Amino acid sequence: MLVTENTIRVGIIGLGYVGLPLALRFAEVGVPVLGFDIDEEKVRAIDQGRSYIKHIGDAAVERGRRQGLSATADFSRANEVDALIICVPTPLDQYREPDLRFVIGTIDALLPYIRRGQLISLESTTYPGTTEEELRPRIESRGFKVGEDVFLVFSPEREDPGNPKFTTQTIPKVVGGCTPACLKEGIALYGKVIDTVVPVSSTQAAEMTKLLENIHRAVNIGLVNEMKIIADRMGVDIYEVIRAAATKPFGFVPYYPGPGLGGHCIPVDPFYLTWKARAYGLNTRFIELAGQINSDMPHWVMQKVSEALNERERSVKGSRVLVLGIAYKKNVDDMRESPAVVLMEQLQAKGAVVSYADPWVPIFPKMREHHFDLMSIELTPEAVASYDLVLIATNHDAFDYSMIQTHAKLIVDTRGVYLDSMPNIVRA
Structure with missing residues (x-):
């Protein structure tokens, strides 16, 4: 269980409005971060210390680069990190039904390079059951036992771009694991960078939590x-x-x-x-x-x-x-x-x-x-x-x-x- 150790390296897949602030936060506390994105322009921008998100700014990205943030479009490097955090879009299709092609495409691209001891966290908002029904079977098809060989959690993103009152560090982080061992690893990972980690009993509960938060706002x-x-x-x-x-x-x-x-x-x-x-x-x-x-x-x-x-x-x-x-x-x-x-x-x-x-x-x-x-x-x-x-x-x-x-x-x-x-x- 590598995440509970003091020295780890984190990989973040998807360097947009969720992934980039999280990557900068890990770098800020001295955790080396390898960012993954299929957009080569984002990769170049990070390696040059430039921001492509206006409210973040060049200075923050340059500081992150000096603190250990780098980026790549090469998913084969996934085996270099101890934790993989997936922050990719989950849109609706033309029939207003879930479109998981980015999540599924990402986990399929990572599968050949996942190794024992890694933690995988999904942050993309989705329906209850996605982590257990879509990610876990794919990981275990490689011969890994989730909870023993590889650790799998769901932790919904809670970024509020442009809100100066809250930062990645200060927004409490909900985490649910597929097993108690997975949950322990998830708490250890996010506890390095988030002030308050809120454990829940399952990945389904964590997935439902995010939906309740946003449905509450939509209804009101x-x-x-x-x-x-x-x-x-x-x-x-x-x-x-x-x-x-x-x-x-x-x-x-x-x-x-x-x-x-x-x-x-x-x-x-x-x-x-x-x-x-x-x-x-x-x-x-x-x-x-x-x-x-x-x-x-x-x-x-x-x-x-x-x-x-x-x-x-x-x-x-x-x-x-x-x-x-x-x-x-x-x-x-x-x-x-x-x-x-x-x-x-x-x-x-x-x-x-x-x-x-x-x-x-x-x-x-x-x-x-x-x-x-x-x-x-x-x-x-x-x-x-x-x-x-x-x-x-x-x-x-x-x-x-x-x-x-x-x-x-x-x-x-x-x-x-x-x-x-x-x-x-x-x-x-």
């Missing part, structure tokens, strides 16, 4: 989005209502409406559980209803855009629309599942001339399902005044909202940036 965001629509119809300010309700010192947690759900977790993870529940003859009606409400929010925003333009005797077709913020949440460059992109597509489909401004995303990135040949514009008073409508989709702190309000002809605010009523501002 769905509730407040529905409340926003009702309040709007009644002429009530939903943000005033939320602020008032939040003064209650018990029994209420404030959630805020928006133009739809974004990020890799909340729009995706609930459907991993709904899919698995069907295997047990169960329907997750509450979860699916929240998902439907949240996925419909861009359509509701578009209705508000159309109404706002119509009141000024303009149609969406031919209007010049500036979308403010296209990352999925403020102060990050993460575009995954961003509702702003859906809004851009819907605006374009209705004939609008679309531009965007986002200091975190200077060039519209390559995405699997979306494409715009656009660059972020410079936000000057003259530029803002040249648009028929400014749509606030992501409320980055870097925007000068006072200047925007002064010079914009019309603003549709989906994030509650403007608390006071003004003639050129419409809430959505």
